[in-house]
Amino acid sequence: MAEGEPDVVPDDGLTTRQRRHRPLLMINTGEGKGKSTAAFGTAMRGWNQGWSIAVFQFVKSAKWRVGEQAVLETLGQLHNETGQGGDVEWHRMGAGWSWSRKKGTEDDHAAQASEGWQEIKRRLAAEAHDLYVLDEFTYPITWGWIEVDEVISALTNRPGHQHVIITGRGAHPALLDVADLVTEMTMIKHPFQSGQKGQRGIEW
Amino acid sequence: MAEGEPDVVPDDGLTTRQRRHRPLLMINTGEGKGKSTAAFGTAMRGWNQGWSIAVFQFVKSAKWRVGEQAVLETLGQLHNETGQGGDVEWHRMGAGWSWSRKKGTEDDHAAQASEGWQEIKRRLAAEAHDLYVLDEFTYPITWGWIEVDEVISALTNRPGHQHVIITGRGAHPALLDVADLVTEMTMIKHPFQSGQKGQRGIEW
Numbered sequence: 001m002a003e004g005e006p007d008v009v010p011d012d013g014l015t016t017r018q019r020r021h022r023p024l025l026m027i028n029t030g031e032g033k034g035k036s037t038a039a040f041g042t043a044m045r046g047w048n049q050g051w052s053i054a055v056f057q058f059v060k061s062a063k064w065r066v067g068e069q070a071v072l073e074t075l076g077q078l079h080n081e082t083g084q085g086g087d088v089e090w091h092r093m094g095a096g097w098s099w100s101r102k103k104g105t106e107d108d109h110a111a112q113a114s115e116g117w118q119e120i121k122r123r124l125a126a127e128a129h130d131l132y133v134l135d136e137f138t139y140p141i142t143w144g145w146i147e148v149d150e151v152i153s154a155l156t157n158r159p160g161h162q163h164v165i166i167t168g169r170g171a172h173p174a175l176l177d178v179a180d181l182v183t184e185m186t187m188i189k190h191p192f193q194s195g196q197k198g199q200r201g202i203e204w
Numbered sequence: 205m206a207e208g209e210p211d212v213v214p215d216d217g218l219t220t221r222q223r224r225h226r227p228l229l230m231i232n233t234g235e236g237k238g239k240s241t242a243a244f245g246t247a248m249r250g251w252n253q254g255w256s257i258a259v260f261q262f263v264k265s266a267k268w269r270v271g272e273q274a275v276l277e278t279l280g281q282l283h284n285e286t287g288q289g290g291d292v293e294w295h296r297m298g299a300g301w302s303w304s305r306k307k308g309t310e311d312d313h314a315a316q317a318s319e320g321w322q323e324i325k326r327r328l329a330a331e332a333h334d335l336y337v338l339d340e341f342t343y344p345i346t347w348g349w350i351e352v353d354e355v356i357s358a359l360t361n362r363p364g365h366q367h368v369i370i371t372g373r374g375a376h377p378a379l380l381d382v383a384d385l386v387t388e389m390t391m392i393k394h395p396f397q398s399g400q401k402g403q404r405g406i407e408w
Contacts, residue, residue, distance in 0.1 A: 028238060030390070032387045032388065032389075033242075033385070033387050034232060034238055034242035034245075034387050034389065036245075037241075037242040037245035037246055037249070038237075038238035038241040038242040038245060038389075039245075040245045040248070041238075041240075041241035041242060041243075041244045041245035041248070041272065042241055044244070044245070044248060044271070044272065044275045045241070045271030045272060045275070046271075047275060048270075048271040048274045048275050049271065066252075067248070067249030067250075067252040067253065068245065068248065068249060070252045071248045071249070071251060071252050071279065071289075074279070074282070074288070074289075075275065075278070075279075078278070078282070084278070085275075085278075176392070176393070179393060180393070181237070181393060182391075182392035182393040183236045183237050183238050183389055183390065183391060183392065184236065184389070184390040184392050185236075185238065185242075185387055185388070185389055185390075186234070186387065186388040186389075186390060187386075187387060188380070188386035188387065188388050189380070189383060189384070189385060189386040
């Protein structure tokens with residue numbers, strides 16, 4: 001098919017314009033690299049469209065995404081100073097979320113993940129952002145810290161026009177079912193296999 | 205395995221530090237989305253490390269990457285003004301390459317692609333950049349416009365420490381053989397299948 005052209009025109013009573021502007025739930029999953037990097041690339045593109053971008057990082061270690069965070073925060077700052085692009089918020093789970101006064105400990109990741117999700121639900125209900133990147137969000141679901149049914153309900157009923165990207169390995173099948181776009185990244189060949197360690201700029 | 209830890213330590217006489225800093229040839233291929241987006245995400249991360257970034261877009265239509273181009277050029281400009289990050293060049297095949305005085309026509313894509321590749325070879329020999337993104341570069345190889353053996357020779361013999369990312373469907377097997385990192389993006393579910401058209405910020 002030609003790029004940008006649909007295979008079929010669905011009988012859903014929507015105009016092309018309405019379909020074109022449908023908010024998307026996107027999932028980048030699989031064992032390969034590029035899941036988060038592609039999501040942050042989409043965020044970069046959204047910034048250029050003037051979107052309000054919010055990133056929620058559901059990982060302990062902040063090391064791996066420090067480059068993307070620095071760049072997206074630089075773009076957010078540029079927006080604040082010049083009006084170019086959109087605003088950017090970057091929140092990460094670590095010792096408590098940045099909006100929270102209470103500092104977490106190493107032991108309460110489940111509680112922190114749940115707290116992060118509650119905040120995302122509030123923001124979705126308030127239509128706070130145009131694009132949400134829920135980075136590594138598959139894991140707290142897999143580990144039972146966040147109920148997949150609750151996630152599906154909140155995402156499928158989200159109001160307005162809010163795009164959501166979820167990244168992480170092993171996305172729950174029920175989540176894949178309700179997604180609009182699912183991409184699986186498969187590792188065919190990796191330098192770690194031949195004794196290469198992660199390196200600056202490539203891995204973080 | 206723990207992230208960042210190699211499976212085996214190879215008997216190649218290199219120190220860990222030498223291996224860590226080995227320049228990488230990366231290929232993002234497959235039928236799915238995210239090949240280019242992940243590459244531009246890596247470029248964004250490299251920019252943050254102060255790398256000199258050069259993008260060569262081997263596609264006719266410039267529509268699809270306009271967001272990434274705008275953002276990376278914004279970052280390049282920021283570098284020129286403030287010294288933050290690295291410098292960025294973005295070249296695309298269209299009506300001739302930007303460094304070329306002669307304007308191309310719709311008919312000489314093969315010649316243009318070849319001209320682009322000659323320029324890349326010159327820059328690799330001169331160690332002009334830290335990261336080269338050869339976007340959609342698999343196609344001119346597939347179409348026979350650029351010889352895969354010549355590409356492999358130039359890439360495997362490139363001097364210094366220059367990373368290269370190639371994107372596009374159907375990467376040539378001989379190219380995969382010499383790559384350090386190959387990721388295949390597979391489309392599991394796509395909104396175009398249910399009648400959705402491409403939309404701003406998501407597709408371009």
